Amino acid sequence: MVENRHISITVNGERKEADVEPRMLLVHFLREIAGSTGTHVGCDTTNCGACTVLLDGRAVKSCTILAVQADRRKITTIEGLSKEPGKMHPVQKSFVDNHGLQCGYCTSGMIISAYWLLKHKKNVSEQEIREAISGNLCRCTGYDNIIMSIKDAEKRMEEEGDTLEEEQAVTVRK
Amino acid sequence: MDLSEKFVKGNGTFVDDIHMPGMLYLGFVRSPYPRAKIKKISGGITHKDVNFDIAAVGEGSEEEQTFSSTAHPVLAKDFVGYVGQPVAAVYSTDPYEAEDLIDSVEVDYEPLPGISDPEKAIDFEPINPASKSNVIVDRYFGKEFPDNVGDVVIEGRFVNNRIATNPIEPRGIVTAYDGDKLTIWIGTQSIYSIKSGICEAMHLPAEKVRVIQTDTGGAFGLKGGLFPEYVVAAWLAMKEKRPVKWIETRREHLMASRPGRGAIAKLKLYADRSGKIKGLKGEVLVDNGAFTGGSGEFSPAFIAMQLAGAYHLENAYVRARSVLTNKAPQGPYRGAGRPEAMFFIEKMMDHLADKLKMDPVDLRLKNAAEERYRSPLGFEVEPSKKFLEAAIKETGYRELSKKYNTGFSFLILYHATSGGESARIQVKDGRLKVWIGGNAHGQRHDVFSKTLINEELGVDESLVDFQLGDTDQIPAGIGAWGSRSAMVAGSAVLMAARMLREKVEKKYGKYSLNHLLGEEWDAYHNFEYSKMESSLGVNVVTADVDDLGKVKIRDCISYYDAGRVLDPANAAGQIAGGSVQGISQALYEELAFDEDGQPLTSSISDAGVATADLLPKFTIKYYKSESTLPSKAKGIGEAPTIGVPIALSRALEKAMGREFNETPIRPELLLRETAVQ
Numbered sequence: 120m121v122e123n124r125h126i127s128i129t130v131n132g133e134r135k136e137a138d139v140e141p142r143m144l145l146v147h148f149l150r151e152i153a154g155s156t157g158t159h160v161g162c163d164t165t166n167c168g169a170c171t172v173l174l175d176g177r178a179v180k181s182c183t184i185l186a187v188q189a190d191r192r193k194i195t196t197i198e199g200l201s202k203e204p205g206k207m208h209p210v211q212k213s214f215v216d217n218h219g220l221q222c223g224y225c226t227s228g229m230i231i232s233a234y235w236l237l238k239h240k241k242n243v244s245e246q247e248i249r250e251a252i253s254g255n256l257c258r259c260t261g262y263d264n265i266i267m268s269i270k271d272a273e274k275r276m277e278e279e280g281d282t283l284e285e286e287q288a289v290t291v292r293k
Numbered sequence: 294m295d296l297s298e299k300f301v302k303g304n305g306t307f308v309d310d311i312h313m314p315g316m317l318y319l320g321f322v323r324s325p326y327p328r329a330k331i332k333k334i335s336g337g338i339t340h341k342d343v344n345f346d347i348a349a350v351g352e353g354s355e356e357e358q359t360f361s362s363t364a365h366p367v368l369a370k371d372f373v374g375y376v377g378q379p380v381a382a383v384y385s386t387d388p389y390e391a392e393d394l395i396d397s398v399e400v401d402y403e404p405l406p407g408i409s410d411p412e413k414a415i416d417f418e419p420i421n422p423a424s425k426s427n428v429i430v431d432r433y434f435g436k437e438f439p440d441n442v443g444d445v446v447i448e449g450r451f452v453n454n455r456i457a458t459n460p461i462e463p464r465g466i467v468t469a470y471d472g473d474k475l476t477i478w479i480g481t482q483s484i485y486s487i488k489s490g491i492c493e494a495m496h497l498p499a500e501k502v503r504v505i506q507t508d509t510g511g512a513f514g515l516k517g518g519l520f521p522e523y524v525v526a527a528w529l530a531m532k533e534k535r536p537v538k539w540i541e542t543r544r545e546h547l548m549a550s551r552p553g554r555g556a557i558a559k560l561k562l563y564a565d566r567s568g569k570i571k572g573l574k575g576e577v578l579v580d581n582g583a584f585t586g587g588s589g590e591f592s593p594a595f596i597a598m599q600l601a602g603a604y605h606l607e608n609a610y611v612r613a614r615s616v617l618t619n620k621a622p623q624g625p626y627r628g629a630g631r632p633e634a635m636f637f638i639e640k641m642m643d644h645l646a647d648k649l650k651m652d653p654v655d656l657r658l659k660n661a662a663e664e665r666y667r668s669p670l671g672f673e674v675e676p677s678k679k680f681l682e683a684a685i686k687e688t689g690y691r692e693l694s695k696k697y698n699t700g701f702s703f704l705i706l707y708h709a710t711s712g713g714e715s716a717r718i719q720v721k722d723g724r725l726k727v728w729i730g731g732n733a734h735g736q737r738h739d740v741f742s743k744t745l746i747n748e749e750l751g752v753d754e755s756l757v758d759f760q761l762g763d764t765d766q767i768p769a770g771i772g773a774w775g776s777r778s779a780m781v782a783g784s785a786v787l788m789a790a791r792m793l794r795e796k797v798e799k800k801y802g803k804y805s806l807n808h809l810l811g812e813e814w815d816a817y818h819n820f821e822y823s824k825m826e827s828s829l830g831v832n833v834v835t836a837d838v839d840d841l842g843k844v845k846i847r848d849c850i851s852y853y854d855a856g857r858v859l860d861p862a863n864a865a866g867q868i869a870g871g872s873v874q875g876i877s878q879a880l881y882e883e884l885a886f887d888e889d890g891q892p893l894t895s896s897i898s899d900a901g902v903a904t905a906d907l908l909p910k911f912t913i914k915y916y917k918s919e920s921t922l923p924s925k926a927k928g929i930g931e932a933p934t935i936g937v938p939i940a941l942s943r944a945l946e947k948a949m950g951r952e953f954n955e956t957p958i959r960p961e962l963l964l965r966e967t968a969v970q
Contacts, residue, residue: 140389147388156310157303159510161461162543162897169461197303211301218862221870222735223300224462224510230301246906253906256897258461258511259735261869262905 126190130155131199139186146170148186149196157197157227161256168255171228172196176284178235180228180254197227200234209275210234210268219268221259229255233269237276238284243269296739296759305508308465308480309540316467319526319539320391322381322398323549324373327407327619327890328420328583331371337381337398340368343528345494347519347586362423365584365622367494367521373402374420374583375621376892377548382525384537407619407889411557411580414616420583427617429581430590434597435573435609435669442608443563443571447645451637452955453938455555455580456882457900458626460734462510463541464550466523468530475502475527480509482517482732483772484762490519491527506762509734513874514625515550516734517774518587543897551587552884553626554956555580556596556633562641563608568649568656572608573600573670577637579615580623587622589615592630599634601668602642603677603705603829604660609669619890625774627874628934635704639939640954642703643946652694653943654685657703672707675827680916684831684852687914697835697847700943702936704830708928709775713822716785717767718746718793720814725757729782730770732762736867736930738778741859742786745924749790751806769819776928779859783924785820792816826920828854828927832875832936836944842963844880844945846909849937853913856920856927867930869911875937877903878956879945901957 123138130153137152149155149172160182161169170182173195181194201208210230213219220226229252236243236251243251248269249262257265299305322337346364369380383394408417414427421427440446467478475497481487484504492499509516522539530537541550560575577596581589593613600611642660646653661678668674681703685691693699715730727742739759747754760766773782793816797804830853836846851868858864881901885893894900919925942953949963 142389150309151312155303156307157305159307159462160309160540161463164543164896164898166896166898167461167543167902197301201302207298207301211298214301215295215297218297218866220297220300221737221863221866222460222462222511223296223305223508224307224460226300227303249906249908253904256461256902256904257870258459258513258874258902259870260866261871261873261911262908263869263911264866266905 124187126187128189129193131195141187143186144182145184145186145189146181149181155196155198159224159227168228168232169225171231171255173231178232197230209279209281210272213272213275214268217268217271218264225255225257229257229265233272237273241283243273307462307510308467308478308507311467311478313536316536316538317384317386317529317533318388318391319529319537320383320395321379321522322395322400324376324378324380326373326402326404327376328405329373329402330405331369331373331400332403333401334381335399337383338525339381340366340370343367343525345524347521348490348493360429360585360590363421363429363585365521365586367524372422375619375890377545377621379521384529409618409620409886409888409890411578411616411618414618420617420619428614429617430593430615432594432613434611434613434671437610438572438608444566445564445648447562447641447648449560449641449644449954451558451640453554453556453633453636454956455552455884456626456878457547457552457884458513458515459897459900459902460511460513460515463543463546464520465540466526467536467538468526469536470530470534472534475531477504478507479504480507480516482512482734482774484732484764485770486518486772488764494524495527504764506732509732512734513627514553514629514774517625517772544895547884547894547900548892549621551622551624553624553629554633555623558637560637560641562645564645568651568659570604570606570660573606574610576612580618581615582618582620582622584622587624588629589623595630596634598671599631599707600638600670601674602635602638603662603674603703605662606668611670620886627871628931631706631931632935632938635935636939639702643943644952654690654701657681674705677829680829680854683916688831688833688850688852690833693833693835693848698837698944698947700834700940702832702939704932704936706776706828706830706932706935708780708826709777710781710822710824710826712771713820714781714785715767715770715819716782716789717817718789720809723810725752726760727757728760728767729786730767731773731778731782733773736778737863738782740863741779741783744859745783745787746790749787750794750809776930779926780826780920780922780924780928781820781822783859783926784922785818787923788820789816789818792818830854830932830936832940834940834944836941836948838945838948838963842960844963848912849909850912851933852916853929853932854916854918854927855929856918857925858915859926864929865913868913868933871930871933872911872937873903873908875934876908876941877901879938879941880957883957
């Protein structure tokens with residue numbers, strides 16, 4: 120048996136520390152230890168994107184990253200996307216207003232991927248949106264309303280002065 | 294909080310989000326062989342502990358036949374029939390340890406040759422020791438007729454291969470037992486199927502089981518019935534008096550849940566030279582999988598009975614069989630027999646048109662039913678000509694087909710309205726709580742319920758709290774499947790609202806909102822309905838194929854008779870989502886197996902769930918009508934999975950100049966010879 124490792128991950132601005140098995144997946148740390156159950160597990164193989172979160176600002180699939188690889192790093196989950204507690208981020212609001220969800224299961228990951236796209240690119244075309252979310256599967260909506268939501272979110276973010284971020288180099292610790 | 298707002302904030306409560314102190318996590322030891330004898334099992338929970346079978350519950354289970362000898366054991370006894378079949382169970386307080394414990398159970402198997410091809414399985418040795426033959430259903434519909442009824446005959450073999458339902462949320466369950474009552478939390482289409490299934494399998498009285506629906510992350514037919522893992526979770530909670538959780542992995546889903554489709558037809562269509570169809574003859578074969586308890590018992594009949602499509606058909610004679618194969622049992626997948634039946638008849642209509650050098654749409658017009666009649670195969674066909682004429686005009690088919698490779702499908706959707714549905718409205722502290730019998734899993738029944746209540750009672754939608762299913766709150770109901778909910782659940786809500794209005798009127802002489810909201814009221818209505826309704830639809834798809842075999846869909850148009858569209862936004866969402874599943878079935882989706890039954894599909898992407906970058910935008914139009922039900926709605930949930938694969942496959946036939954009689958259309962078939970050289 121490999122010894123547990125003590126790790127500390129900042130989740131939505133709060134430091135979460137625990138002794139974990141080295142094999143623990145980041146998504147399980149987030150769900151079971153940090154209590155962020157808005158991050159979902161869909162496929163276990165990095166195909167569906169339901170587990171997408173931001174790792175030091177970059178969208179990653181938390182089902183194929185070990186919790187120990189995120190040690191001393193910052194994670195943002197769907198619960199921490201909005202800067203004001205209880206309020207919705209413009210991307211979240213536009214998904215509600217444009218019916219960008221049906222069963223709600225893929226939604227968290229989809230919104231995180233959309234947010235990441237909109238933080239890194241201006242004037243996104245429909246095809247760019249389709250490609251950007253091609254790592255997030257939705258079985259309910261047919262994607263039409265999701266694409267509409269993302270286009271609308273871009274406008275709202277601009278209006279709110281939510282600006283682009285510089286691409287950050289992210290290396291996952293081996 | 295609005296349901297959408299809850300989900301976008303990550304505040305949903307799906308079954309895996311439930312945590313309880315002392316919770317045990319279940320893991321399953323599964324068969325690695327398609328077919329084998331079990332000689333010995335060392336360790337784990339086995340059939341000696343949990344000696345129950347799974348009975349058919351849920352969609353379609355009202356069929357009269359019973360199949361006790363081929364029933365699915367909760368845990369395998371002396372043989373296994375498919376890869377992934379649960380053989381033993383292990384548990385731990387830690388889910389990672391439960392996964393480890395799976396390897397601690399030793400099972401001594403004696404592998405036997407398996408069979409995955411349903412046509413070959415007909416004459417293969419019986420794979421279930423209790424059966425004399427692998428053919429478990431063999432029925433005839435219609436009446437034999439002479440081959441000379443027509444001048445021309447079209448013959449073909451048509452296949453819809455198996456596909457996984459693949460909701461993004463896998464199956465899962467949480468169970469708890471307080472020494473008297475078993476409580477189950479589950480993502481489901483029907484709390485009643487789960488409850489009656491558990492009670493029947495475990496011989497428990499109804500009052501000792503409560504089933505509560507959690508937020509349900511898609512289902513598409515998968516989550517309507519009972520599965521073996523649920524029984525083990527219930528048994529363990531009762532034995533240990535501790536909460537138990539089991540969550541399916543995607544791999545388990547692909548191996549051991551109940552996939553849909555898996556049907557083959559060999560049919561002949563007879564017609565005169567003018568294109569008037571004269572008769573249909575042949576057979577339908579369903580790939581049942583290794584055990585009953587799914588939908589393979591009744592799907593052959595359900596497919597056969599719909600084979601007249603929306604046409605007038607004088608003569609028909611169809612044999613419908615279901616055969617055991619070394620795969621997981623077949624289950625319902627969005628459409629559940631409807632897409633298969635329409636694919637079979639519509640493909641033949643296209644090929645008959647080709648043979649007669651007619652436009653396929655003119656052939657359809659010639660054969661559309663002018664009056665309601667009962668087809669020789671069993672189902673009633675509604676008058677369809679007027680709708681078809683409107684559809685041709687509204688979809689712009691004539692113009693599109695001049696310019697592009699265009700496919701046209703004409704469908705009749707039989708709604709599972711039979712059985713009706715229930716609803717309860719409780720008024721307390723100035724707010725309304727609403728429950729309906731069928732459990733939504735992405736269709737937003739809350740929206741149409743609030744609309745109907747608002748119209749009937751004048752209650753502002755913000756005062757209505759829509760509830761998830763709970764058998765202690767609403768004792769009876771059916772389930773959400775078969776494009777039924779806007780029709781029967783909508784009607785049940787409306788009738789319950791009318792009951793409240795009458796209660797207020799009776800007490801105060803007339804209805805007023807203040808009287809309703811100022812007191813406590815409770816109304817439960819069981820909307821009884823025994824008839825199966827139907828509605829018509831058309832899909833038009835234009836597409837092209839590039840030199841590398843890549844399909845580019847230009848248009849995907851749906852024109853459906855939805856009756857009164859209660860909730861336009863979510864109706865559009867249903868149609869767009871269903872259209873993607875239709876495209877996906879035609880081009881990408883398949884659960885593949887080797888000859889013995891060893892699965893070859895191991896991830897959700899392998900299984901072919903379509904990604905956003907491959908898809909077109911959807912055009913949605915409605916035929917104006919109203920149903921005769923109180924809600925005035927007609928169901929549409931399954932229409933696109935019926936119509937889109939047919940229309941897309943036809944558009945590709947036009948593009949490639951060859952027939953495509955199977956889904957999925959394999960990529961190598963979309964390469965032109967010039968590209969291969």
